[in-house]
Amino acid sequence: MTYPDVLEPIERATRAELDAHQEAALTAITRHAFENAPLVRQQWDAAGLAPSAIKSLADFVAKAPLIDKDDVRRFRDTHNDPSGGMSKLLPGETMSIGTTSGTTGDPTPVPSWIVAPSEIGYSRDIWHIGARPGDFLTHMLFTFRGGHRRRGNAQIGISEICYSIAPEEVARAVDGSLRFRPTVWSMCSTPVLLMLEGYFEKTGVDPIDVFSSYKGAIFGGEPLSGRLKALTDSWGFEMFETTSLGDVAGATECRMHDGFHAYEDIAFIEAIDPVTREPVADGEIGELVVTTLVDRMTPLIRYATGDLAIIDRRPCGCGRNHARFKVMGRASDQILVNGRSILPREIMGLVEVHSETRGALFQIVRTEREMATLRLRVGYDTARLSCTADALRLRLHDQITGALGVPLAVELIDEQELLKLGPPHKIPRVTKA
The missing domain is CATH 3.30.300.30 (ANL, C-terminal domain)
Structure with a gap:
């Protein structure tokens, strides 16, 4: 089954169209990063490289230096730069400053532009799951470190019902689900599902009724476990897993549930050998490397994420040609x-x-x-x-x-x-x- 009727034109782009789009976008973003991100300028100067030397995707992969989270932290501490050398705050364009999660170290501040790349992707994901103008969405983000940015859903006419992550909020979220009959839940997480499980066991409320209006939920924070997937399946509550796309954006499953879609008009992805740092072919395990194509505030260029992944650029049954990837775990783990x-x-x-x-x-x-x-x-x-x-x-x-x-x-x-x-x-x- 395919879903071409719910996809934007860029989501239906062919492989050749995506490659051409990325080549042009990389030319622009590398020039911008070289001029506005001190860390990128430092790394490229050390490599004796200028943006004018990048004339193709192959040039970019072969010549552009890698950057990782330790580089960002070192620049931040050495230069007392809150953004870690990844941006110059642009007056009137810096809408909020969030942080990374800090899972693998201390959190790193991330300035956000007028339009956050993650909002673009999640709006597409929510539309794909089935939300439409006039629908309600249960909003229970597990952290607010990204800032209070919810313009994307409002722009497509979806109203959010907001809750915090706390045991006492579960009853309110259940009541709101029964009263307003939302279409999508974002975000679900392991703590939320465990709290819901306990609530249903304690109260006897029927989860199938509670979730009968939902066309799906975006799940993040860690991989969805087998037990929790079976549990939510028994509730008729379909989970769409999401993950970070290297602090550049988010990436979410489609209804095929065959990997995370990396929207390739938002980011360029590749995989490298964790030891040799040389590129590995699609279909092989490698460390995921991500480059933003749109983020002027935090132009991460060839950002080595530390995640082991397998990239698949074959057409997907959902109608997209955008690459998918499967995360195997963190290289450090x-x-x-x-x-x-x-x-x-x-x-x-x-x-x-x-x-x-x-x-x-x-x-x-x-x-x-x-x-x-x-x-x-x-x-x-x-x-x-x-x-x-x-x-x-x-x-x-x-x-x-x-x-x-x-x-x-x-x-x-x-x-x-x-x-x-x-x-x-x-x-x-x-x-x-």
């Missing part, structure tokens, strides 16, 4: 146990199937990148414990060992201790001993 590569998302599905640990609160305790034994710290709900803690530990040990085939040591702790580190979707999944 990958560990080797007896030569076997392990990423946190493998652990999540094994932990959450037990009633006592259904919140999937765990950490891999890393002593070094290559280890002889996988060490896990798993949080459990003391109120749901139906056996001894030692029996639960042995149950987890046997199941995870059987699935992964590596030596394992499991430490059980009260999940409230892990929650002191942050909300469930922001707890560091890999930690040092």
Whole structure:
């Protein structure tokens, strides 16, 4: 099934049209970044490179230097520049200043222009899910670090009903869903779904009725776990996962649920070998690299995200030719146990199937990148414990060992201790001993 009737012309662009558009856009944005982003100018000067040397996409990939979050932080601290050398604040155009999440370090300020690239993408996503002028949208963004920008939905005639992320807000969101019958929920997250699950168990309210008007929900913060996907499927509540496109924009699944769409009029994406830093072919695992094509306020150029991904530029069943990518995990989170590569998302599905640990609160305790034994710290709900803690530990040990085939040591702790580190979707999944 395809959905060409709901796609904008740029979303229906052919591969050749997208390549031509990107080549022209890269010429413009690299010139702007060279002139207005001190960090970009510094990196390009060090490489002996000027924007005039970039005459094609191939030139850009071969010649343009990479920038990563550590470069931004170093410039910020060295030059006392809040934006990390990524922008000059333009009078009358700086609408808000947000920050990155700080998941892999301290948050980095991000100035936002009159039109935020993420708004453009999410408006398309919400339209694709099925929202139309006159509809209501449940707005429960898990942080407001991006600033209070909701112009995109208003411009297409969608009214937002806003809630904060808190247990006491769940009842209000359920009531608002029954009263106003919204079409889309944005954003759902692991904490929200866990709170909804608990609310329905406690009250007996029928989730199928609550979500009967919804055509979908945008889910973010971390990968949607297998248990929570099955749970929301049972509610008739379709989740569309979203992720950050390297702090340049967002990227969301379409109804094919076959990867995140990177809108290629907004960003140019590529993948590189995490060690050699050389390009890898589409279809192979590499570190995702993103370049903005539209953001004048924060013109990130060849930004190495630290995310391991597989890029697919084949046409999608939704009618788009824009690239899709699948995130495998963060390069910094990958560990080797007896030569076997392990990423946190493998652990999540094994932990959450037990009633006592259904919140999937765990950490891999890393002593070094290559280890002889996988060490896990798993949080459990003391109120749901139906056996001894030692029996639960042995149950987890046997199941995870059987699935992964590596030596394992499991430490059980009260999940409230892990929650002191942050909300469930922001707890560091890999930690040092």
